[in-house]
Amino acid sequence: EAQVTQNPRYLITVTGKKLTVTCSQNMNHEYMSWYRQDPGLGLRQIYYSMNVEVTDKGDVPEGYKVSRKEKRNFPLILESPSPNQTSLYFCASSPKSYQETQYFGPGTRLLVL
Amino acid sequence: TQLLEQSPQFLSIQEGENLTVYCNSSSVFSSLQWYRQEPGEGPVLLVTVVTGGEVKKLKRLTFQFGDARKDSSLHITAAQPGDTGLYLCAGGSTLGRLYFGRGTQLTVWP
Secondary structure (H helix, E strand, O other): OOOEEEEOOEEEEOOOOOEEEEEEEOOOOOEEEEEEEEOOOEEEEEEEEEEOOEEEEOOOOOOOEEOOOOOOEOOEEEOOOOHHHOEEEEEEEEOOOOOOOOEEOOOEEEEEO | OOOOEEEOOEEEEEOOOOEEEEEEOOOOOOEEEEEEEOOOOOOEEEEEEOOOOOEEEEOOEEEEEOOOOOEEEEEEOOOOHHHOEEEEEEEEOOOOOOEEOOOEEEEEEO
């Protein structure tokens, strides 16, 4: 089944403890992107990647890192999480760019205490 | 500052009514997308419009991209309870950057 998977789905952590949210797609898509969704703010793009080893900042990249070493994986790294990074995170992928159908993962709900 | 302004933020209507959701910006976008999101799930793409003045129809949903490519609208005819959800517009100015509106929460009562 074609899909985007994210792990973990739910995470409670404490301020300053490094964490990684994994994202994997099995559709051989070139474009991948991370978003965060907060009540009343809609989705905001964190980072995106046009292809392997090509990443770029979105609207709210501060406090996040990404890497794209393989086509299928696009992990989101929070080196030192803070409470303002408590949010619902979505990973998405599409064949070439966002202009094609983006397939979203199920989301990761993160709480930073 | 939100690049894309969606209105209304909330919409509660009876089954059978028509409705329009607006997405406006002062910026020009190369394309504009509409998504629908249900609770606990990721957004699902409904349509992408790329040409100024373009109109696309998807059953009871009609999408329009403004001539100047700064605004868009979503019109639903004869709304049904199954249309209930969060509707999001998103505009992109490059092949990678994508900006979302805050969303319109639509509730259709039987």
